Amino acid sequence: MSMNRVSNSLLDDLAADLAPVQPIRQWQGISLVVVSALVTVGLVDLAEGLWHGMLTGEANPLFFLTYGMLGLLAAASALAVLRMAQPRIGNTQDGARWSFAMLGLLPTTALVSLAVGGSFAQLVDDPYGFECFAWSTGLGLLSAAAMVLWLRRGAPVSLNAAGTFTGVAAGAIGSVSLGLACPIDTLPHLGVWHVLPVVVAALLGRLIVPTLVRW
Template sequence: MNRVPNPLIDELAGDLVPVRPISLARGVALVALAAIATVVAVELFHGLWRGAFSGQASGFFFIANGMLGLLGAASALAVLRMASPRVGNGHEGARWSAAMLGLLPISALLVLGFDGLTSELTHDVEGFHCFLAGSGFSLLTAGALVLWLRSGAPVSIGSASLYTGIASGAIGSFAYGMACPIDTMGHLGIWHVAPVALCALVGKLVIPRLVRW
């Protein structure tokens, strides 16, 4: 049986080029590099709090920043997996980490009460600065994850964008948290969690326009 030449197929095939497969390990390395660079940037611009390593920090300091770090890692891993969708891709770790972090502002409200919470919001001079700094230091991680999503083929762009915002906000707030000497429940539970909420909202609204394919 003779094949009928099809110039259209030949033209399309001639434009094909090899594509490097997506490797989860490379994505993890990229996010880890962005997180390390963020911590280094905090050290250069603000200086890490040395008291955290000399016994001056409270246990809540390590609990709050540890929860932020775990949420950032779990959410970033979820985003990396979303770039190459497959059957069985789950994001339970990111969901549970976000739920755990949500306990911080709830605990702050229960401990401080409404009047104490109002006082924290209006009289904590450093609080708003921590909120802005944590949000600003999220940009490196956000950029790394957006680049990764653009190199892949995320199916649920909305979810990927939301988790990108959560991951970048959590890592940015974690990094700046290493420079903040205020380790009260009210301060950490409100001002260091707020960047995660802001970045999640910004990610949900802005990032879909950057990764559509």
């Protein structure tokens, strides 16, 4: 009998420390990422002004192809991150992986065309190349913070994968946001300087995000 009393007392002590936890709902995470992306676009509009050439027929079709692919990658990767906060059986990230692989066609095509034409100097001499890269990478920080906050609310199992896809999504959002103000729509500029932020952000996300959401 004494053993039962001790056991019951222990259970009572443990139960006393419990507190109700509000379940996280995926639509809340989607809303958080969408709002962060819209705020990022708004900041670009205030700082630089959006390029109206995309609405007046001045934009090269490659402009829409590049940012369409980046937008799809951002959506697929962000959704993968949101799902990782709620681990379950069959929770895969195939959509994000395939989107990232498809995006790789742009820099590959750009570099091959420059190599064939012997015009790598065109890439190096791009006066706005590094500026676009730096700003695109930095603009993804707001969306990255939103996804990190969401991951901290959940229980991600694969922290490295969560960090990588957080970086991919943030880099893509930053690149698209800046791209709406960038009138340069050549293949080398779009395929390298607006894709490179996604790669760098993915590496940074893999290194940094797991330390911020470890539980």
